[in-house]
Amino acid sequence: MKVIADLTVIPLGVGVSLSRYVAACEKVLAEAGLKTKLHAYGTNIEGEWDAVFSAIKRCHDLLHEMGAPRVSSTIRVGTRTDRDQTMEDKVRSVETKMD
Amino acid sequence: MKVIADLTVIPLGVGVSLSRYVAACEKVLAEAGLKTKLHAYGTNIEGEWDAVFSAIKRCHDLLHEMGAPRVSSTIRVGTRTDRDQTMEDKVRSVETKMD
Amino acid sequence: MKVIADLTVIPLGVGVSLSRYVAACEKVLAEAGLKTKLHAYGTNIEGEWDAVFSAIKRCHDLLHEMGAPRVSSTIRVGTRTDRDQTMEDKVRSVETKMD
């Protein structure tokens, strides 16, 4: 089952500068072969359900290894059976209605 | 890795009455042996990472089988390595600070 | 416009024990006269749109005053025009389908 997801990961107990941790997660997602796109409040992810969620799990593991005693994530995940759709399709579909 | 999570699942394309679908998901989570607590905007879930996320996947699968062409979920998930904590611990910890 | 909402507030840069901050937010919501119900990953809130969001804003302000340099919240918010519904109605509606 293919998903389009969006991940915001927040390590706790490591101060206020989180970009080093977010970057580490980005690498985990990329190494998992997932299509991703970083934005200002998270990362869009496209891939198979199992691949996406095992990468997010590795991301939590890694942040704990990097010293974060707590990690709190927010994940949006969408699946559809009516048709195949990419991340670019979703954005384009909105943009064409804004003309 | 143990998690405390919170799931809001929204089937799309099936009208505005979603409780039948949410109830079906609740059963999936219960059958997976997970500890859950329903609230007005989702469900708290406590369990091992893999058990929690494979149950959420089954929930998406089931809602598609029930006729929903799209399913969009929001998942909050927290992990911690500093100490063991239950859902009840989290609530109690806040309540004791409110006295 | 009436809303049912769900708030998870995370202060950053103040360590891993967040319950003191969550409790402070609970008091803000209660003092605003909103109906609330704490759960293990947030707080259900019922009230008028403006009252709910001005209380959430005061919550961010207060956490900054308490010393948190960053505050990150996740808010789910639902509105409906087809009928009036309380937080208890939503839970009961799911529970009756689980029998």
Add this chain to the structure above:
Amino acid sequence: MKVIADLTVIPLGVGVSLSRYVAACEKVLAEAGLKTKLHAYGTNIEGEWDAVFSAIKRCHDLLHEMGAPRVSSTIRVGTRTDRDQTMEDKVRSVETKMD
């Protein structure tokens, strides 16, 4: 108080094609003078707290006027007092750590 936010809005009871509704919200945010950036699972928003949340409220109102009996949104919102930061700063800060 300045915020960086992220909004995902889901109208219910209007079928599975939501892009028309998302596009209408984008226009509301733009007309409010807010800085926005659409992505595959929502929209980044930068602006003052009150301007951002009154635009999100207008978005719910508009979707109801367009025929959606229910609207459910997920909003992430971050505030910080330690320094000023734009949406571009946040993305760049992560990207520089990925080299």
